[in-house]
Amino acid sequence: MGQTVKNDPNYYKKIIVTLCLGWVVIWIYRTILTPIYPQIQESLGNISDTQVGLVASIYFFAYTGMQIPSGILVDKFGQKRVLIPAFIIFALAAFVIGTSSTITQVYIGALLAGLSTGSYYGAAFSLSAKHMPKDKKSFSNAIINSGSALGMVIGLIGSSVLVGGLEFKWNYMLYMTAILIIAVTFVFALFIKQDKKSATKEESEDKKTIAQDADSKVNLFSPRQLVIYFVYFATCYGYYMIVTWLPSFLVTEKGFQQGSVGYVAALVAISAVPGALIFSKYIDKNAHMRLRLIFFLLIGAALTISLTVFSPNPTVLYVALVLYGLLGKLAIDPVLITYVTDSVSSNTVAKALGFFNFFGMTSSVVAPTLTGYIGDITGSKVLAFYIAAILLAAAAVLFFLVVMLKEKKTPHPLVSE
Numbered sequence: 333m334g335q336t337v338k339n340d341p342n343y344y345k346k347i348i349v350t351l352c353l354g355w356v357v358i359w360i361y362r363t364i365l366t367p368i369y370p371q372i373q374e375s376l377g378n379i380s381d382t383q384v385g386l387v388a389s390i391y392f393f394a395y396t397g398m399q400i401p402s403g404i405l406v407d408k409f410g411q412k413r414v415l416i417p418a419f420i421i422f423a424l425a426a427f428v429i430g431t432s433s434t435i436t437q438v439y440i441g442a443l444l445a446g447l448s449t450g451s452y453y454g455a456a457f458s459l460s461a462k463h464m465p466k467d468k469k470s471f472s473n474a475i476i477n478s479g480s481a482l483g484m485v486i487g488l489i490g491s492s493v494l495v496g497g498l499e500f501k502w503n504y505m506l507y508m509t510a511i512l513i514i515a516v517t518f519v520f521a522l523f524i525k526q527d528k529k530s531a532t533k534e535e536s537e538d539k540k541t542i543a544q545d546a547d548s549k550v551n552l553f554s555p556r557q558l559v560i561y562f563v564y565f566a567t568c569y570g571y572y573m574i575v576t577w578l579p580s581f582l583v584t585e586k587g588f589q590q591g592s593v594g595y596v597a598a599l600v601a602i603s604a605v606p607g608a609l610i611f612s613k614y615i616d617k618n619a620h621m622r623l624r625l626i627f628f629l630l631i632g633a634a635l636t637i638s639l640t641v642f643s644p645n646p647t648v649l650y651v652a653l654v655l656y657g658l659l660g661k662l663a664i665d666p667v668l669i670t671y672v673t674d675s676v677s678s679n680t681v682a683k684a685l686g687f688f689n690f691f692g693m694t695s696s697v698v699a700p701t702l703t704g705y706i707g708d709i710t711g712s713k714v715l716a717f718y719i720a721a722i723l724l725a726a727a728a729v730l731f732f733l734v735v736m737l738k739e740k741k742t743p744h745p746l747v748s749e
Contacts, residue, residue, distance in 0.1 A: 344463045346523045348472050351456045352479035353516050354415075358449050359483025360512065361426060362391075363575075364505050366488065368495045371502045372438075379435050385704075388576075389697065390439050391446040396693040398450025403458075403686020407679065411455040412526045416517060418455075422448040423513040430506030453689045458682035459524070461673035467616050469673075473666035474612035481601040481662060484575075488598055552676065552687055559727075559734040560675075561691035563630065564668060566727035569695035570637050570720040571661035574600060576700040578640075578653075581713050586649065599650065603657030612666040623736045626667055627728055632659035634724035641717045 340346075365372065365387065373379050406414050421444055429441035456476065464472040494500040578597045582588040588596065611629070615622050636659060639652035669685070676684040703716040 343525070344465060344468075344472065347459060347463050348475050350519050350523045351460060351476045352482075353519055354419075354452055354456060355476065355479030356483040356486070357422075357509065357512050357516050358452060359480045360487040360490075361422075361445060361449075361509050363484050363487030364491045364509060366491075368491050368502045368505070371495055375502065376432070376435050376438070383435050387435075387438055387442045388700070391442040392693065392696045394443050394446025395450040396690060396697060398447050399453065399690035399693060400683070400686045402451035403454035403683040405451070406455045406458055406682035410526055411459045411682075412520065412524045414451050415455050415520050415524065418448040418451040419513055419517040419520065423510045423517065426506045426510035426513060430503045430510065432503075454682040454685045457669050457673065457685050461670075461681050462678070470612035470615045470622075470666045470670045471609065473669050474608040474662075477608060477662055477665050478605045481604050484601040485598050488601075489595070552680070552684055555734055556738065557675070557684075557687075559730050560668065560672060561688060563626070563664075563727045563731050564688055564692035565695050566720075566723040567630070567633065567661050567664050567668075568692040569699045569723050570633060570656075572696040573699040573703050573716060573720050574637075574640075574656070577703045577707075577713055577716070580707075581717075582649075585712060585714070586643075586646075588646075596650070596653070599653045600657040600660070601662075603654040604660065604662035607658030607660075607663040608666055611663050615667050615670075622667060622671060623731075623739055626664060626671070627731055627736060629659050629664045629667075630724050630728035630731065633661075633664070634721045634728065636660070637717055637724070638721045641714050 369384050373384055402414065402418075425441045425444035425448060427441075428444065429438050432438045432441065457473065460472055460476060461469070491502075491505050495502050495505060575597075578600075582596060611625060615625055633656060636652050636656035640649060640656065643649035643652055668688075672684055672688050673681050699720070702719075703713055706716045706719075707713045
């Protein structure tokens with residue numbers, strides 16, 4: 333690991349907590365606006381659903397577009413030098429939205445938020461890849477990722493209770509979010525250490541990795557890696573469709589009351605945490621089972637999304653959502669992330685993660701829009717759920733044929749099982 337880790341054997345634990353907090357504030361921001369759209373619309377002059385829906389689209393366009401550039405920046409300048417300026421801009425973005433008197437100002441804030449948080453994924457998981465003990469990599473990534481579930485629950489329920497129930501002004505939610513982001517930025521400054529390398533050491537490392545660079549570029553676009561990107565796209569597609577449209581689907585097609593759907597949707601996030609921790613802990617101890625577990629989770633996610641549509645009563649629906657939480661995106665994420673970081677040379681980890689998350693996050697742009705379009709055309713979102721399940725099943729088949737079968741014949745040179 334590095335000199336800093338040798339001096340501080342608990343450094344990796346500080347990294348886990350710090351990066352988990354980063355995901356918490358990102359997901360608070362992502363979900364805090366969703367339950368209070370009516371209040372935002374009213375305060376900004378009764379703007380349309382399309383106008384307010386564009387807020388999320390602008391955020392995710394900017395977030396997705398930053399994945400590859402941010403990975404290059406992190407590999408060049410280091411995680412700390414990218415994270416701190418990015419989160420200062422993130423806090424500013426929340427403040428800009430909170431002070432908005434027009435929808436245009438909200439769009440500007442959403443754009444800034446997307447660009448700044450778009451730097452987080454590659455920085456966070458390249459940092460964890462570098463400093464986590466080998467036998468704790470997947471479990472550590474699962475704990476870090478659990479911050480997204482915690483942030484989602486806080487954002488959804490917090491804004492519903494404070495704005496919907498206690499009649500707080502919606503702007504106050506953004507001010508509180510900005511304060512939390514600033515606090516996490518201070519945590520980054522305190523606990524993340526900037527790696528210090530001498531010029532001669534850097535030069536020697538650069539010379540040693542010239543050949544690796546060529547190999548890494550091939551690896552990033554090899555059939556194996558492209559299938560991994562598609563697997564992550566399919567995984568994220570189902571997740572972002574559920575995060576965006578499940579509440580509406582439950583009300584219009586399953587007969588749920590408006591006041592209860594926020595808590596029902598939160599079941600996915602709550603059940604995802606133990607699932608991710610259990611599977612990642614298992615895979616750290618049984619690395620040879622990693623590919624089989626990914627395949628199993630893809631099939632499980634496809635079946636549970638289908639069960640959500642077929643469920644004849646609320647009890648079966650609750651079971652389907654809990655099972656999707658256990659087997660879906662947050663369970664697959666840490667295992668896939670570890671596989672990706674092990675599959676490329678150390679000097680291109682952030683870049684590889686940037687490509688990986690870019691393909692995954694394009695689903696956050698496609699899924700909500702396509703699902704809404706299907707609902708408008710057919711009068712039902714059932715077909716959209718089937719598409720999500722079919723994508724996951726197709727990803728499982730491709731993963732089996734291109735990755736699992738070839739891994740048995742010719743193990744990946746950079747993956748140590």
